[in-house]
Amino acid sequence: MTVNGERYELLVDSRQTLLDALREGLSLYGTKEGCGNGNCGSCTVLLDDKPVDSCLVFALEADGHKVTTVEGLAKDGRLHPVQQSFMEHGSLQCGFCTPGFLVSAKALLDRNPNPTEHEVRLAIAGNLCRCTGYDKIVRAVMDAAAQGRGQRTAG
Amino acid sequence: MREFEYAAPRTVKEAVALLARANGDARCLAGGTDLIAQMKEGRRSPSLIVDIKRIPDLMRLDYVERRGLRLGAGVPCSTIYEHPVVREKYPIIVDACSLVGSLQIQNRASVGGNLCNGAPSADTAPAFLALNATAVVAGPRGRRQLPLTEFFVGPGKTALAPGELLVEIIVPPPPARSAGNYLRFIPRNEMDIAVAGVGSVVVLGAKGVCKDARIALASVAPVPLRAHEAEERLRGRPLDAEAIREAGALAAAACKPISDVRGSADYRRHLVNVLTQRTLYACLKQLGVTGES
Numbered sequence: 001m002t003v004n005g006e007r008y009e010l011l012v013d014s015r016q017t018l019l020d021a022l023r024e025g026l027s028l029y030g031t032k033e034g035c036g037n038g039n040c041g042s043c044t045v046l047l048d049d050k051p052v053d054s055c056l057v058f059a060l061e062a063d064g065h066k067v068t069t070v071e072g073l074a075k076d077g078r079l080h081p082v083q084q085s086f087m088e089h090g091s092l093q094c095g096f097c098t099p100g101f102l103v104s105a106k107a108l109l110d111r112n113p114n115p116t117e118h119e120v121r122l123a124i125a126g127n128l129c130r131c132t133g134y135d136k137i138v139r140a141v142m143d144a145a146a147q148g149r150g151q152r153t154a155g
Numbered sequence: 156m157r158e159f160e161y162a163a164p165r166t167v168k169e170a171v172a173l174l175a176r177a178n179g180d181a182r183c184l185a186g187g188t189d190l191i192a193q194m195k196e197g198r199r200s201p202s203l204i205v206d207i208k209r210i211p212d213l214m215r216l217d218y219v220e221r222r223g224l225r226l227g228a229g230v231p232c233s234t235i236y237e238h239p240v241v242r243e244k245y246p247i248i249v250d251a252c253s254l255v256g257s258l259q260i261q262n263r264a265s266v267g268g269n270l271c272n273g274a275p276s277a278d279t280a281p282a283f284l285a286l287n288a289t290a291v292v293a294g295p296r297g298r299r300q301l302p303l304t305e306f307f308v309g310p311g312k313t314a315l316a317p318g319e320l321l322v323e324i325i326v327p328p329p330p331a332r333s334a335g336n337y338l339r340f341i342p343r344n345e346m347d348i349a350v351a352g353v354g355s356v357v358v359l360g361a362k363g364v365c366k367d368a369r370i371a372l373a374s375v376a377p378v379p380l381r382a383h384e385a386e387e388r389l390r391g392r393p394l395d396a397e398a399i400r401e402a403g404a405l406a407a408a409a410c411k412p413i414s415d416v417r418g419s420a421d422y423r424r425h426l427v428n429v430l431t432q433r434t435l436y437a438c439l440k441q442l443g444v445t446g447e448s
Contacts, residue, residue: 014161014204017191037192039346041259050233050262056191057263058184060161061206104258125345126257 001062003028004072012059019043021059022069030070030099034128041127044100045069051107053126070099073106082106085144086137093131100127105141113148115141157200163209167293170205170320175295177203179317184208185229186263188256189272205320212322213267218244224326228267232279233258235266245326246441247335247354251282254339257346267321270303273311273378280307280379281354282337284371288326294319307378330367333358334441336434339373340426342417349374350418351426353406355434357394359442365389370402370431375410375423382406385431394444399435406431 001008003026010025022028022045034042036055043054046068073080082105085091092098101124108115108123115123120141121134129137164170174181181203184190193199207213213229218240226235232252235241241248255264255278269279270290280303288303295318303324306314315321329335339352352373360366368389370382385405392398412423439445 014159015156036195038188038256038260041257044259047262051259052262053188053257053259056186056188056260058161058187058191058204058206060163061184061187061208063163122345123258126259 001065001067003067004069010059014058014060016059017055018045018047018057018059018062018067019054021062022054022067025059028069028071032096032099034097034100039128040097040100041104041124042097042100044103044127046103046107049107049110051104051126068103070102073102080106081147082109082141082144085140085147089136089140089143091132091136091140097127097129097131101129101137105137105144108141109145109148113145115145117142120145156194156197157202159201160203161206162203163206165209165211167210167212167320167322170207170210171293171295171318173203173205174320175318177201181205183268183271183320185213185265185268185271186231186260187268188260188264189268189274207320215323216241220328222325223328224324226266226324226326228271228321228323229265230267232261232264232266232269236261244329245286245335247282247285247337247356248279248326250335250337251279251354254278254337266324270306270324271313271315271321273307273309273313275310275377275379276349276352276374277379278337278339278349278352278373281352281371281373282335283324283326284379284381285335285337285354285356285369286326287369288324290324291322292319293322298322300325304381307380310377330358332360332442333367334438336437336441338430338434338437340430348417351375351410351412351423351430353427353430353434355431355438357389357435357438357442359394359444363393363444365392365394365398368402368435370406370434372406372410372427375412375427377411380409382409382427382431384409389435394435394439399432402435403428403432 032042034040182201215227236252335356337354339349341347358367385402407424407428412420
């Protein structure tokens with residue numbers, strides 16, 4: 001499979017989830033296991049550019065597919081706008097859920113660069129955060145979208 | 156999790172052969188959002204997993220004017236509700252598929268899996284029941300078709316015999332002047348299991364008379380079911396406030412809910428009454444008929 005643009009060949013047990021393969025097989029520890037049953041979204045990665053819960057995908061199913069984890073968001077040492085925005089808005093406390101939120105938010109902005117607040121809340125409905133109460137997260141995503149628009153009109 | 160064999164066949168024939176060899180101890184894997192969670196919890200422990208996503212027949216979504224919609228059992232919910240033909244012709248499918256779990260879940264979970272899981276609360280079941288959908292099933296003795304109303308046998312149980320798999324759902328083309336809507340009640344805004352769900356499809360004839368109505372319910376009986384008496388009451392009558400009120404009451408009488416942590420049986424019956432009326436008004440609105448509410 002291709003992870004963050006690099007091709008990997010992995011030997012996995014049939015029971016291994018994509019989440020386990022990323023963490024244990026490839027040492028990509030950004031993706032977190034929260035609930036392990038698809039409720040919390042901490043393990044969100046992009047599979048062929050679409051957000052999925054990697055705890056509910058067998059590693060074998062990802063054979064031949066493209067995976068993007070939170071480690072793939074920053075490019076050439078520069079944070080993704082949504083990462084930068086999370087920092088500026090203080091959108092994390094313990095930080096455990098943050099990688100999942102960042103991946104969900106990136107996927108949203110890729111397909112809808114101009115989301116309404118409702119659309120942002122819908123896009124992150126599958127990610128749970130027990131610390132921030134979501135408002136700071138929503139503001140960060142909205143702001144990252146606004147900055148993206150500014151950059152595009154400026155460029 | 157118990158050890159299991161994993162196979163990803165390329166044809167239905169291969170899949171059937173694999174399932175037959177496993178003697179009922181196999182499960183098909185589509186999106187896996189129910190199955191993998193169940194395996195982690197030890198509620199299911201198949202010795203063989205047959206991943207059906209590499210079978211082209213099961214990943215197909217197409218519409219043929221005469222036959223209607225052919226929906227491969229493995230097509231994920233988000234692919235379905237983003238499809239232009241589905242959006243144009245089957246708004247009720249869009250309603251149902253965009254309510255299944257989170258976005259992460261919708262990108263994996265298939266309608267086929269949602270139906271085969273056999274949950275009484277399956278959000279896609281009322282939509283497809285109300286659309287008069289047919290299930291195409293393949294097994295060791297070839298293919299058979301059965302109306303979706305015969306597909307659900309009990310909680311977690313379907314009419315699939317060991318060695319059989321769901322290939323596709325066929326939805327007839329929507330009749331002229333028809334509309335459909337699915338609504339469910341959950342205690343929060345997103346991501347929950349329905350306390351009650353109602354899907355309605357109506358076909359209008361001349362002068363606002365109801366030519367046909369199909370009302371299906373989820374989460375309020377051991378299996379998703381149709382509310383036949385409510386449908387009967389609407390057929391041949393103008394879809395006015397009185398008819399809609401009666402249909403709501405009859406739908407509520409048709410269900411056999413349990414009381415559990417999500418709601419009491421009485422509460423669920425009340426919800427079915429309210430949701431039935433709301434889905435019928437939503438259908439009228441879609442058809443450009445101003446219904447009272």
